[in-house]
Amino acid sequence: MDQSPDRHPSLAGLRVLVASSEAHPLIKTGGLADVAGSLPIALHDLGHDARLIMPGYPRAARQLRESSALCEVAIAGAKGPVRIIEGRLPDHEVPVYLVDAPEYFCREGNPYTDLSGRDWGDNAERFLLFSRVVAQLAAGLPALGWRPDVLHANDWQTALAPALLHGVPERPATVFTIHNLAYQGLFDRATFDRIGLPLALWSVGGLEFHQRMSFIKGGIVFADRVNTVSPTYAEEVRTVRGGCGLEGLLRQIGSRFSGILNGIDYRDWNPATDPLILQNYEAATFNLKAENKLDLQREFGLTRNEGAFLMGYVGRLVEQKGLDLILGVLPGLLQDPDVQFVVQASGERPLEEALQALATERPRQVGVAFGYDETRAHRIEAGCDAFLMPSRFEPCGLNQLYSLRYGTPPIVHRTGGLADTVVHAGAETLAAGAATGFLFEEPSVAALGQALRQALALYRGNPDGWRALAITGMARDFSWEASARSYVRLYEEAIADRRIATSGVNEAAPG
Incomplete structure (x- = not known):
């Protein structure tokens, strides 16, 4: 060195x-x-x-x-x-x-x-x-x-x-x-x-x-x-469907390519100490999370109702993120006055306009904020009951990791890092205490709608089961330490490759 x-x-x-x-x-x-x-x-x-x-x-x-x-x-x-x-x-x-x-x-x-x-x-x-x-x-x-x-x-x-x-x-x-x-x-x-x-x-x-x-x-x-930012995404980008035309090159480089899951910084994203939310809480005081829900409803002008099912989204308004799927399923769900949705996002103008129209039509159930605000992002994670991430593809995703930490079960498409980090709430995983959220298989309005109805049924029909689901997610460790150790190993492999290369003939310069 x-x-x-x-x-x-x-x-x-x-x-x-x-x-x-x-x-x-x-x-x-x-x-x-x-x-x-x-x-x-x-x-x-x-x-x-x-x-x-x-x-x-x-x-x-x-x-x-x-x-x-x-x-x-x-x-x-x-x-x-x-x-x-x-x-x-x-x-x-x-x-x-x-x-x-x-x-x-x-x-x-x-x-x-x-x-x-x-x-x-x-x-x-x-x-x-x-x-x-x-x-x-x-x-x-x-x-x-x-x-x-x-x-x-x-x-x-x-x-x-x-x-x-x-x-x-x-x-x-x-x-x-x-x-x-x-x-x-x-x-x-x-x-x-x-x-x-x-x-x-x-x-x-x-x-x-x-x-x-x-x-x-x-x-x-x-x-x-x-490398890329999750093991599953590393597999997906070596296929025609996910490779954006570079799948052949990524297959060609073989063992030089790998996937390392991102971590999150628990100093910034920890409901027990987060200074940006109204009420701190942890697994043992999960009931205090409801105070953040009421505060979020007040902030977005929604009906203040602790029993409502409040869903959230934070991210970009682009096709990849599946906002069109959310827009496809929400009108039907919002026929139930105790279903609510808040979103903080920016991106394609037609999606912004569609969200704004929905909020105008149902101002007590839908709240929108365009642009990015770090404080509001924390309040959405802490105040919502569930978090939506119906991405068509997602290299890693971070919001589902924040959601898990905040006891806000994510509802996600089974792809990329979402598949690597969320355990679906099926009968067996719920019974085993392993479930942390809801996964659906195809990026379609029907599949997302089915997952949302399953989540709503558990939330209303089995409050203890919902609490257990949320607390299991809070206990998962996606801190940066494990990811950083994986990067250190990758660095050491790169250094070893470099030493091997320089021990023989020098690299040929590209010009």
């Missing part, structure tokens, strides 16, 4: 640089931010020197603790200066490096889209620049006095970093994590020519994908190890 001087007190164990386009609490649009914010902390707590690098969005820079300008980085063709700002996470000692490039990252909107929801037209340039800086830092930037043993890149926005490092003699081992294969970073050939990547990367063995450039292929092809 590299023994170069360290600007921070060094820990024993591995040196890991985690690269991500977002990380909670600095900036968040989805589950990637939760993972990128939690995994370095979990690695640090296991004794490893884990650090995070991400773009220098203004919102992230404002929250960085003990921040200072470290150095300027030379990037050929960059529009304006590119600096490294170093600091620490707001609530932890994990070091953070921000890529301060105002021409690329100082914008209104979220990391990927403008205020109208359209992708930034220069996303290829923005995240190529980010990947170039990540690659430079990973290869050893003198001003840092630190070099990682492993670069851990995440999703398409960082996927070019392993490609850019390929052929660099002293590069670290590389790991690439696919959080959602449906988002690949696809651009046309003209964009490839414009942004100045080596011409050798335009090949089937490089970034070319059906006459387009695929950022995500950079990570899959060139990283020493590749």
